[in-house]
Amino acid sequence: MATEGMSREEAEEYQKQLVEEKMERDSEFLVKKAERATLRTCLRDKYRLPKSEQDANLMELAGDDIDVPEELLKMVDDDATEEEEKDSILGQIQNLQNMDMDQIKEKASATMVEIKSKAEEKCSVM
Secondary structure (H helix, E strand, O other), rough: OOOOOOHHHHHHHHHHHHHHHHHHHHHHHHHHHHHHHHHHHHHHOOOOOOOOOOHHHHHHHHHHHHHOOOHHHHOOOOOHHHHHHHHHHHHHHHHHHHOOOHHEEEEEHHHHHHHHHHHHHHOOOO
């Protein structure tokens, strides 16, 4: 295999190096998974979703190595404040002011026409 043509010491050193690299990759992979789990937990808290035991276990396994990028945490926090503003009464009133009433009327009338035509197809009395 890859160790052909090497002396015994070189082959052992090569194997050691492979094992060390694999352990390092596995460690980095675990940290990345824990970072993702942390971000998912933040989003679950934000949207009031049920907690995931698998994510909690991943974060516990990684320990203190978890370092979620600040930009991602900012995005979660910014979204949270935007959601809070939209959920407030003033946010709802502003949404009503921004609505295009003509478009809503057109949609409603198109829906009624569609419902009426389907009902006429199904019912011979109409």
